[in-house]
Amino acid sequence: MRFLLTTAMLIEIYAIVSMALNLLLGVAGRYSAYEAAMMGVGAYTASLLALNAGFDLYTACFIAALAAACLAIVFQVMVRHMDFFTFNVSSFALQMVLYETLLKWRDLTEGSVGLFGIPRPEIFGVSFNTLNSYMVLTTVSAAVVIGFLLYLERSQYALALRGMRDGEKAIESLGKNTFLLKISVFAIAGAATGFAGGLLAGLTRSVHPSMFYIYLSIVFTIFVVGGGRGNLLGTIIAVVLLTGVEQAITLIPGLPVSQIGALQRVIYGAILLGVVMWRPGGLFPERPIFKRTQYKEIHPVDQGLAFLGQKKVEV
Amino acid sequence: MNLLIELAVTGALSGVKVGISALGFAIIFYATKEMHFAYGAISVAAAYLCYWVVLSVVGPVGVILALFAAFGFAVLMSVAIHKFVYLRLRSVMPVVMASLGISLLVENIVQMIGSPDTQVLVYDNLLQVVDFGFARVRVLELWIAALFLAISFGLDFFLNRTRIGQGFAATIEDPEMAELVGIRTARMRIGAYCAGAALGTLSGLSMLIDTGLRPSQGFVLLLYALIITIMGRGSFRAVAIWAVLFGLLRSVWSWQFPTEFQELAMFAVMMGYLIGRDAWDRYKRNRLTPLPASVSASSVVTGGV
Amino acid sequence: MNQPPILQVRNISRNFGGLVALSNVTFDIPRGVVTGLIGPNGAGKSTLLNIMSGFERPVRGQILLEGQDITDVPGYARVKLGITRSFQDVEIFPTLTVLENVLLGFQNQYGEKLWRLILTPGAVLRQRREFIASALGILKSVGIIDDRPDELAGNLSYGQQKLLALARMLPTNAKIFMLDEPGSGLPRPIVAHMGELLERVAHDYDKSVILCDHNMDLVLKYSKHVLVLHHGEFLAGGTPDEIRNHHDVLRVYLAKPAESGKVVRMPSKGNANA
Numbered sequence: 001m002r003f004l005l006t007t008a009m010l011i012e013i014y015a016i017v018s019m020a021l022n023l024l025l026g027v028a029g030r031y032s033a034y035e036a037a038m039m040g041v042g043a044y045t046a047s048l049l050a051l052n053a054g055f056d057l058y059t060a061c062f063i064a065a066l067a068a069a070c071l072a073i074v075f076q077v078m079v080r081h082m083d084f085f086t087f088n089v090s091s092f093a094l095q096m097v098l099y100e101t102l103l104k105w106r107d108l109t110e111g112s113v114g115l116f117g118i119p120r121p122e123i124f125g126v127s128f129n130t131l132n133s134y135m136v137l138t139t140v141s142a143a144v145v146i147g148f149l150l151y152l153e154r155s156q157y158a159l160a161l162r163g164m165r166d167g168e169k170a171i172e173s174l175g176k177n178t179f180l181l182k183i184s185v186f187a188i189a190g191a192a193t194g195f196a197g198g199l200l201a202g203l204t205r206s207v208h209p210s211m212f213y214i215y216l217s218i219v220f221t222i223f224v225v226g227g228g229r230g231n232l233l234g235t236i237i238a239v240v241l242l243t244g245v246e247q248a249i250t251l252i253p254g255l256p257v258s259q260i261g262a263l264q265r266v267i268y269g270a271i272l273l274g275v276v277m278w279r280p281g282g283l284f285p286e287r288p289i290f291k292r293t294q295y296k297e298i299h300p301v302d303q304g305l306a307f308l309g310q311k312k313v314e315v
Numbered sequence: 316m317n318l319l320i321e322l323a324v325t326g327a328l329s330g331v332k333v334g335i336s337a338l339g340f341a342i343i344f345y346a347t348k349e350m351h352f353a354y355g356a357i358s359v360a361a362a363y364l365c366y367w368v369v370l371s372v373v374g375p376v377g378v379i380l381a382l383f384a385a386f387g388f389a390v391l392m393s394v395a396i397h398k399f400v401y402l403r404l405r406s407v408m409p410v411v412m413a414s415l416g417i418s419l420l421v422e423n424i425v426q427m428i429g430s431p432d433t434q435v436l437v438y439d440n441l442l443q444v445v446d447f448g449f450a451r452v453r454v455l456e457l458w459i460a461a462l463f464l465a466i467s468f469g470l471d472f473f474l475n476r477t478r479i480g481q482g483f484a485a486t487i488e489d490p491e492m493a494e495l496v497g498i499r500t501a502r503m504r505i506g507a508y509c510a511g512a513a514l515g516t517l518s519g520l521s522m523l524i525d526t527g528l529r530p531s532q533g534f535v536l537l538l539y540a541l542i543i544t545i546m547g548r549g550s551f552r553a554v555a556i557w558a559v560l561f562g563l564l565r566s567v568w569s570w571q572f573p574t575e576f577q578e579l580a581m582f583a584v585m586m587g588y589l590i591g592r593d594a595w596d597r598y599k600r601n602r603l604t605p606l607p608a609s610v611s612a613s614s615v616v617t618g619g620v
Numbered sequence: 621m622n623q624p625p626i627l628q629v630r631n632i633s634r635n636f637g638g639l640v641a642l643s644n645v646t647f648d649i650p651r652g653v654v655t656g657l658i659g660p661n662g663a664g665k666s667t668l669l670n671i672m673s674g675f676e677r678p679v680r681g682q683i684l685l686e687g688q689d690i691t692d693v694p695g696y697a698r699v700k701l702g703i704t705r706s707f708q709d710v711e712i713f714p715t716l717t718v719l720e721n722v723l724l725g726f727q728n729q730y731g732e733k734l735w736r737l738i739l740t741p742g743a744v745l746r747q748r749r750e751f752i753a754s755a756l757g758i759l760k761s762v763g764i765i766d767d768r769p770d771e772l773a774g775n776l777s778y779g780q781q782k783l784l785a786l787a788r789m790l791p792t793n794a795k796i797f798m799l800d801e802p803g804s805g806l807p808r809p810i811v812a813h814m815g816e817l818l819e820r821v822a823h824d825y826d827k828s829v830i831l832c833d834h835n836m837d838l839v840l841k842y843s844k845h846v847l848v849l850h851h852g853e854f855l856a857g858g859t860p861d862e863i864r865n866h867h868d869v870l871r872v873y874l875a876k877p878a879e880s881g882k883v884v885r886m887p888s889k890g891n892a893n894a
Contacts (some may be wrong), residue, residue, distance in 0.1 A: 012801075020598035031408070037667050046470065046546070049891070059655060069637050069655060077372070078590045079590060079591055079593070080863055081587070081594075081597050082593050084407060085350070085545055086545055086589055088350070088411070088594060089541060089542050089545045089589065089883045090586055090589050090590065092538060092541070092542070093542060093582050093585050093586040093589070094539065094586060096582040097579060097582045100576075100578045100579035101579060101581060102359050104576055104579055104844075106575075150656065151737070152737065155731045155732075155737055155744070156723070156729045156731030156732045156748065157733075157734065157737065157794055158728075159716070159720055159723065159724060160724065162713070162715065162720075163713050163714060163716065163724050165715075166713035166716065167711050167712075167713060168706065169675065169707065169711065170711040170712070170713065171694075171713075171724065172675075172695050172696040173673070173675075173695065173705050173706070173707070174699060174704065174724050174788065174789075175697075175699030175700055175704070175727055175792060176696060176724075176732075177696050177697075178696070183735065188734075189597060206412070214534070216618040218415055218419065218592070221415070222413070222416075225412055241859055245643055255575045258430070259426075259427055261423075262423040262424075262426040262427045262530075263423070265422070266420055266423045266424055266427065268416075268419055269415075269416045269417065269418070269419025269423065270416070270420060271416070271420075272412055272415060272416030272419065273400075273413055273416030273417055273420065274414070276404065276409050276412045276416065276417075277400065277403070277413065278403070278411045280409060286779075287717070287719060288716065288717045288720060288749075288770065288772075289718060289751065290717070290720055290723060291717065291719070291770050292719055292752075292756070292769040292770050293770060293848060295749065295752050295873055298752050298756065299748055299756075300753060300755060300756030300757040300759070300760050301753050301754050301757030301758075302757065303754070303757070303761075303823060305757075305758065305761045305790065305820070305824070306820065308790065308825040308827060311428050
């Protein structure tokens with residue numbers, strides 16, 4: 001039962017991060033290789049605040065979200081003009097810098113020892129210490145964040161992001177500020193990821209740099225690509241399915257422990273390669289945001305060009 | 316001071332080891348613009364193959380067979396991936412994704428066949444230490460350094476003095492133009508993969524004998540090669556120099572600063588350099604060049620309503 | 621035509637290293653008509669259009685919109701001020717539907733502002749429905765592409781895509797619509813359809829259109845005023861008839877040599893009667 005609850009919470013937390021990544025990768029078309037490290041920033045920020053500064057973990061999660069968003073904004077401002085390859089590589093470099101910071105800055109993060117004994121939240125006197133109660137908190141929080149991301153996905157904001165993905169000059173010729181779009185989407189994704197990191201810290205009650213290594217970034221990418229780039233619902237399903245597969249592998253009889261991770265990664269690699277080659281849209285390909293058929297009752301305006309103003313009356 | 320020199324020598328040597336791998340990746344990337352993330356994993360897998368063959372077939376026959384197997388595997392795999400995966404996918408993102416997937420596959424299949432522990436091939440004569448007075452170096456490392464120099468200068472000579480090399484250089488600089496003047500760019504690309512795979516295998520083999528091999532080393536190796544390649548911006552000389560420079564910097568860092576921050580400092584410097592270089596490029600471009608003096612003032616013609 | 625010009629281009633110069641693209645170009649864009657911009661390849665038309673729309677910066681010179689200096693205003697910000705443009709390569713959004721393409725043209729959309737999405741979702745939805753209705757109306761007025769609003773723009777034919785690019789500009793309600801080679805590669809009927817639409821937009825709604833194209837039929841037929849560029853310099857300006865018979869233009873662009881002995885006397889370039 002513990003196992004199921006923990007797995008369910010892990011799925012919720014990974015779903016948040018993966019959907020945030022899909023917002024970046026699928027909707028806005030910008031790759032991000034540092035999501036795992038960003039999650040680590042969130043997790044460590046929340047943990048340190050809870051352990052050393054007396055903050056309640058839940059409050060710390062929000063502060064962690066803010067910190068992650070700020071970090072994302074600063075980084076994106078610095079790389080905004082880079083071409084695709086340089087941008088990609090800088091993204092990887094940031095992941096490694098953050099990871100190394102978590103691992104080596106022992107005064108702050110206890111390095112490879114990690115942080116232990118992270119206290120679960122207590123809000124208005126209600127303690128969420130037990131696994132069951134923490135499950136409730138996590139599920140409600142995840143539902144709000146995931147709900148917001150899904151709502152955002154069906155908005156004109158997301159449409160502008162897709163437009164930017166398809167043609168940056170063209171979207172600018174329609175008046176949209178692409179700089180602001182990029183910064184805002186990375187800030188949102190960063191905040192969601194940081195928040196999820198905080199939730200993770202509360203779940204496992206300990207954090208360790210190895211939880212946020214670059215492999216995890218690749219796994220998130222697989223969730224996005226496999227579930228469907230640009231389709232956030234598909235990402236949720238991909239997280240559920242793949243986490244299920246991952247756990248199923250651990251149950252295979254006779255498989256030595258050292259090989260479990262390897263087999264999981266083989267499956268992931270195969271899925272990534274397979275999807276890209278044979279079903280590039282993913283399990284659930286992207287759908288249009290606004291369809292005429294969904295707004296059937298709307299009548300087209302009679303004087304179509306009336307939008308341009310009053311027709312000149314000929315004298 | 317002695318410590319500094321020793322650190323410098325060690326650092327340069329470690330840079331050389333990365334340099335061989337980086338040059339291989341650069342050859343592939345500059346010629347094809349394909350982000351071949353599977354490069355590291357294939358290099359390591361080839362080295363493992365060599366190791367297994369050497370263990371199975373004893374004596375010099377085994378060694379020769381092993382070398383054939385290692386290089387053959389790497390070259391065949393790389394060219395096959397280029398032809399059947401990357402060329403089919405065409406656009407950049409899918410290629411990145413596919414190569415990440417292949418990287419995961421290869422690396423972990425190797426781990427499943429072998430074991431996650433470090434494997435080393437020991438050759439005593441290569442591990443003997445030579446004492447230069449200011450530094451102590453292993454014979455193997457001298458060989459690797461010599462190899463690196465040979466490859467760097469050989470590449471330079473190839474690109475500048477041979478016809479095929481010049482065709483290759485043209486393919487890197489402007490593939491469409493090269494195609495127009497009759498250079499078989501498709502073949503150049505396949506050649507690039509062969510050469511790159513060979514260098515990668517060399518790098519893997521040197522690791523096998525030197526520090527030992529672990530399946531997970533492929534990805535970090537690749538990351539360094541990738542970053543240095545992007546920093547090199549089309550110049551193999553730059554790639555070679557950056558590789559050695561980084562080895563030096565990394566090692567000399569511990570002369571004054573805590574050793575454990577080496578990696579952090581290196582990645583931070585790389586990131587800082589990329590960001591700084593990008594900002595400088597933009598600044599230069601935006602400082603618009605003044606008009607040449609020859610533009611005459613008499614060409615002002617007004618058209619009005 | 622006694623109204624002040626809507627756009628004034630003053631002494632615009634632009635070079636790329638040693639190559640001079642534009643040299644001291646000065647002219648006015650009249651209000652409420654279609655103005656054509658022609659010139660041989662390499663004349664600098666695209667560069668000029670980029671500078672007028674804010675996608676490139678001049679080395680020297682100014683652009684004035686209704687008297688206001690907008691030279692330093694970046695491209696995306698000029699849309700709010702009233703300038704929008706299309707691009708030579710089609711540049712519609714291929715993975716978005718026809719309706720969605722047009723929808724992106726509207727300005728001040730509540731649904732793009734995060735604070736509105738969170739705090740006033742009702743207003744967002746209401747405005748969105750209004751915009752969709754307007755978008756459908758615009759599609760109907762443009763014609764040809766209005767029957768498949770949910771079709772992915774990438775699946776349309778080339779001509780339909782160029783029409784969509786045009787339709788997409790209309791919701792911006794700009795004062796000046798700049799079109800870069802809108803008719804290139806299109807069959808005559810669609811070119812005519814486009815020209816008529818542009819005339820309607822300019823004439824009926826008092827909008828200014830700048831039509832930059834190689835297609836002489838399109839430009840000379842639908843423009844009221846024509847500007848000619850050559851080797852980065854302003855060559856001539858006038859009505860289509862004047863330009864069609866202009867000595868310098870003939871010599872340089874239309875390659876009809878003046879017949880020997882017959883020199884065509886032109887009204888001087890400064891007196892173009894709109």
